[in-house]
Every structure is written in structure tokens, then in C-alpha cells.
Amino acid sequence: MSMTNRATRSSRRLPKPPRAEPADRAWFLIDTAWHDPVWTFKPTNVLEETELVRIRWNFTLPSGGRFTDERHASLLETSRQLMALIRSRSLGTGLAQRARTVKSYFMNLRELVRWMDEAGFARFSDLDAQALLQFQRQLSGRPGMARASLAPATVQHYLYLLTYLYRFRGQLDDGLHFDPFPGRTHGQAAGVREAGKRRWPYTPDAVAVALIQGSIDLLDRGTTPVLQARAIYAQAMAAATRRGCGFGACTNAATRALQQAGIVIPSTGKHIRSVKELARLVDMLYAACFVVISYLVGARVSEILHLHAGCVQQRGEADATITVIIGAIFKRHPEYHGKLHEWVAPPVAVQAIAVLEALSEPHRQQAQRPNLWLRRCRASGATEWHSPCRGTLTIPSVPRMRQLLARLAGWLTLPQYEGKAWVLSTHQGRKTFARFAALRDRSALFALAQHFGHRERTVTDQGYCGSDYRLNEEIETEIMEQSATAWEHMLAAPGLGGRAGTEIIAKRPRFRGARLKQDIKSYARTLVDAGLVLGVCDWGYCVYREDSSACLGNAAGPNPARREPSTCARCANFVVSNEHRVYWTNQVQRCEVLLDDPSLPLQALRIARERMQEAQALVRAIDASPKEGKHERIRQH
Numbered sequence: 001m002s003m004t005n006r007a008t009r010s011s012r013r014l015p016k017p018p019r020a021e022p023a024d025r026a027w028f029l030i031d032t033a034w035h036d037p038v039w040t041f042k043p044t045n046v047l048e049e050t051e052l053v054r055i056r057w058n059f060t061l062p063s064g065g066r067f068t069d070e071r072h073a074s075l076l077e078t079s080r081q082l083m084a085l086i087r088s089r090s091l092g093t094g095l096a097q098r099a100r101t102v103k104s105y106f107m108n109l110r111e112l113v114r115w116m117d118e119a120g121f122a123r124f125s126d127l128d129a130q131a132l133l134q135f136q137r138q139l140s141g142r143p144g145m146a147r148a149s150l151a152p153a154t155v156q157h158y159l160y161l162l163t164y165l166y167r168f169r170g171q172l173d174d175g176l177h178f179d180p181f182p183g184r185t186h187g188q189a190a191g192v193r194e195a196g197k198r199r200w201p202y203t204p205d206a207v208a209v210a211l212i213q214g215s216i217d218l219l220d221r222g223t224t225p226v227l228q229a230r231a232i233y234a235q236a237m238a239a240a241t242r243r244g245c246g247f248g249a250c251t252n253a254a255t256r257a258l259q260q261a262g263i264v265i266p267s268t269g270k271h272i273r274s275v276k277e278l279a280r281l282v283d284m285l286y287a288a289c290f291v292v293i294s295y296l297v298g299a300r301v302s303e304i305l306h307l308h309a310g311c312v313q314q315r316g317e318a319d320a321t322i323t324v325i326i327g328a329i330f331k332r333h334p335e336y337h338g339k340l341h342e343w344v345a346p347p348v349a350v351q352a353i354a355v356l357e358a359l360s361e362p363h364r365q366q367a368q369r370p371n372l373w374l375r376r377c378r379a380s381g382a383t384e385w386h387s388p389c390r391g392t393l394t395i396p397s398v399p400r401m402r403q404l405l406a407r408l409a410g411w412l413t414l415p416q417y418e419g420k421a422w423v424l425s426t427h428q429g430r431k432t433f434a435r436f437a438a439l440r441d442r443s444a445l446f447a448l449a450q451h452f453g454h455r456e457r458t459v460t461d462q463g464y465c466g467s468d469y470r471l472n473e474e475i476e477t478e479i480m481e482q483s484a485t486a487w488e489h490m491l492a493a494p495g496l497g498g499r500a501g502t503e504i505i506a507k508r509p510r511f512r513g514a515r516l517k518q519d520i521k522s523y524a525r526t527l528v529d530a531g532l533v534l535g536v537c538d539w540g541y542c543v544y545r546e547d548s549s550a551c552l553g554n555a556a557g558p559n560p561a562r563r564e565p566s567t568c569a570r571c572a573n574f575v576v577s578n579e580h581r582v583y584w585t586n587q588v589q590r591c592e593v594l595l596d597d598p599s600l601p602l603q604a605l606r607i608a609r610e611r612m613q614e615a616q617a618l619v620r621a622i623d624a625s626p627k628e629g630k631h632e633r634i635r636q637h
Contacts, residue, residue, distance in 0.1 A: 037056065041103075044099045044336070063117050063118065072122075078174040081173060085172070112135065129180070140155055155191070203422065203432045206417065207417055215291040215408070216348055228261075230278060232254075236258075240254070279381050290429075293429075297325065298429070307356075311353060325345045326342050356373070362387060377394045406423070482536050490577065491508055497621030497622045500541075539583045540568060541577075550570055551563045551567050580618075588612055591608045
């Protein structure tokens, strides 16, 4: 019997009598009722106050008409029950879920309902294993973002919906009557593989250093001139308004006032002569503050954007104080205002908070709210700084912050990465911070987990540092990817220095043919999967073997307390290539400066001479290697 015939026969069955529903079944909705075509969810935390979450049941179907039509009443009612159930409990924890999570499930449900309408199914209970397999194949064939088909991880999210329909079938008018994934996880059913997961990117070192340094320089040099220019603008606009001038005349008066003030940003030679330039510099200051806090503290975008004035405080005694930023963590915490958290803050992050306090002062006074990121909603330009500000004051959205970061990247003229402009996102600062801290000193992993607020403490382990398994997993994955990239480089490089470099050159396979690049990548992945994970640092690679470890490492890896350039240089596990030449050349130059200092004691001069000789030997080894050849060019392109 065909799928369509089964669906047609089952659609003629008499529907179940309506079950008695509790009077408060729409407890999670605001200004809307259960049978309304549009649901508006009550905010589940402060993040959703400015943009309420809505779902629309009157979407169109492939067969014509809308889902709210009378002929779909039974399926629509079950779908509403399903969304209410998802709002009230999670598959994993059983706790209530946020409105945004429910909306993502609704988007998946909408695709399932559309597919069922096209295939001729009128009820969820009509679906069988063959039908669900066809639905999954249809999903897998859809185009994804920047790829020909949906990623398996995306398909996996659709499969969670099917588990809801089976597990809670007794609480729904209509559900699945068979386990859709017996003996398998959702990831296995969707074909998710660890190596194929697309992870949040970190910012490459060359781009990150330029971005952070440029942001710090802007805060140092630009804050005072920009605040001064903004005050002059506001005063000139207010005076012109009192004289009865129109908007254009007011702007002209403000421009003349800025030109007469002659404000210059120190060390740049840039003048603030126009209203447009002032508005752009104010935006750049906001973006620079975000970069400094994100990349040097590691907080999430939601945590940064909801900081309040006065959030910087001191902890500890007089001789042992640390500076912290006090805020809230929203992810995976049910509290409406988030869970209170403290991040250790470097001085430059404290400076960024002070700049935000000065920038946001007019808006905070007008709105009588403590938020540091209050901006005028959906508007740009210096008119935001009229007193009072016209328009709604709200916290910027994530897309707006991405736009600010993109403008800052262009304003700072950041270096390209692999021949292309690097695209910044709001999560890259956190990922870059974690990668920098954890990959250089894994002994600090637990402290990093506590700093990020990843751990979920129970009553019995309050105050216990514990281990963050999710963070460990992320760092392990990052180390594996970093090792694979390093192996690709060493397998393709024309020459290598260091004691282990000579051994690799002698033993590595010879790759030839049209698939050279693919073969190198595959072989590198094989080496990593076999356990040959590398230690990667600025001065070289460590092909770690415990028995020949100069840093006296153990079975877990190199000893972070003794791992430093001089120890690595004389280690049998050490490899350098042409990409590390700059580091060792700079090392030679630094030692030469020390040797020219007559005030240094004899012992210090002896150590400096030994370090210089080590660096010179490695530079000679690198220079003695053949120049970049065919293998290296193919690897790069």
C-alpha cells in the first residue's frame, strides 16, 4: 500500500474527542490566547524583553491554504499541545525551556507539517519508520548555509522533535506509536561525526592581535576627544533648537562648533570636524569596548551587553586584591535576570567599562536604567545624543553588534587572513580567549571553567572547583585540529629544523599526483587519530615522546612549568620550520642587545650568549632547508 493511500485512509478516521485541558494551558503566552493564529510568549528572561518571541500558526502549506484552515484543526491542536509541552520541559533535564528554544522547535515542526501535507499525511500517528526516513532524506537534500545540503548537526535538531512526539505520546492527542531511533542516538541517526562538526571559529592570531591592539589604542587616545566633541555637539544643537532653528540649521551650527573647537585625536592627526565623523567615532568606541571585554575577559555577548554601571569591584584584602566585573550568566540558567557571576578583569577591561559608563551616562539618566549599552533603537547618527534623546532606548541586538564589529574592522584596516578579509562575529572573542589560555597552559583549565561560569554546581559540591567536561571536550577538539594542521605543514614543508625535524624529513612519505593536498590532509588526520598529537607554540612544534622529553613531561604531555624556548631547542622532540624563523631571529636580536649591555653580570652574559647560539643554530637550520617548493605552494593554495 502506498504512503499516500495509507494517509488518505487514516485521514477518514473519526478524530479523538477533545480532552479536557487545564484552564491555564496558555500560561506562557502574553496578550494572546490558545486558539489565536499568532502566539506571543511571555519573556523567559530579560534578554527577551525588548524583542518578544512570536510564532505564527497560519503559515502556508504546499497543497494550498494555511495551517489554521478547518481541515487541519486536529493536527493544529496537537501541534499546539506539542509546543506547550516543549515550553514546559526539556528532553534532557525535564526543566522548563526558554521561549527562543520553543521557537526553534516550531521552525522544525513547520517543516515537518509541510512535508506531511505534501506527502498526504493528516496525523502524526500515521507516520511510520519508512515515512520518517523519507522525511530525513528530504531534509538532508535541502541546501544549507554555504553548503549544498543541510549539515548533519542541523538534521539532528529536527530529530529531537520526533522524540518528543514519541516520548510524550500519552500527553498528546496524536503522537508517534513507535520509537523512531531504537538503540541509536540522535547524532548517530543524523550521521553526525566529530570530525565533520562545524565549530565556532576563533579569530586568527594575526587578526586578533591587530584588532585588540587597535581597540586599546582607540580607548587610550580617542575617549577624551570624542567625549569632548560629543558635549560640544549636544550644546550647539540645544542652543540652535532654543533659537527655533530647523534640523538642518541645527546640524550646521553643530558642525561649525566642532570645526572651531579643532579637536584632534592624539598620535593620529585625525580631526573631528563633522557631525558624521563624530557619530562614527562614537560607534567605534562602543565597538572597541566590546572587543576589549570579549577578547580579554571572555564573556558572552549577552553577558557583555547586560552589564550595569558600577559593575567593576575589588575583591580580597588590601595587599592581595583582584578586580572583577560583576554581571549575570543567562545560558542554561533559569533565573529571569540570569545567575550572578564575577569575571576577573585586566586593567584594560576596567578602562573599557569606564569608557562605557561615560558614553552611556546621558541615556542612563534619561531612561533611569543602569545598563551600559543603552542605545537608540534602530537608528544611527549623532542625533542620538540630543538631550533628551528622541526614540526608544534599548540594548543593541546581536546583529547590530556584528555590524559595529565589521565597521571597526574596516576602520582599523585589519590584516587579511589567507588573502581574504576576516569576518568578525560576537562569539569569536570568547573562543579566542579560551583557546589562548587553555592551549598554552592546560593546568589552568579548571580555573578557566570557573571564570567562564561553565560549571553547574549542586548543593553537595558548593565551592568545589570540579571539572568542566564540556570545556575539556572543546579544548581537546581544538588541540586535535591544531595538531592536524601542524602535521599538514610538516608533511608538506620542503625542510625542517630541530632534532625531530630531521627524523620527520627522513621518514615522511613522498606525496605526488593531482591529489597531493588531499593525501597530505588525510595522512595528517591519520597521525593525529593514532595519538601523535603535537604541542604547538610560537617557537616550534613538539612531537611529544615522554622518554625523550627535555621538559621532563609525563604520560599526559609536556611539563608546562619547564616548557620554554631554550629547553625545547635542545629537546629531541622539537621541530621548527620557516614559519618560526621570525621568532628565532628576534631571539638573536634580543640576545645581542643584552650582550651589548656592560652593566650585566658575567653569569647573565653567559646565559644570553648560550641563548643566542641556540637561536642562531636554529635559524641556520631553517635557512639551510630548501626554499619553498611545489609541495608548499600546493599546500597553501
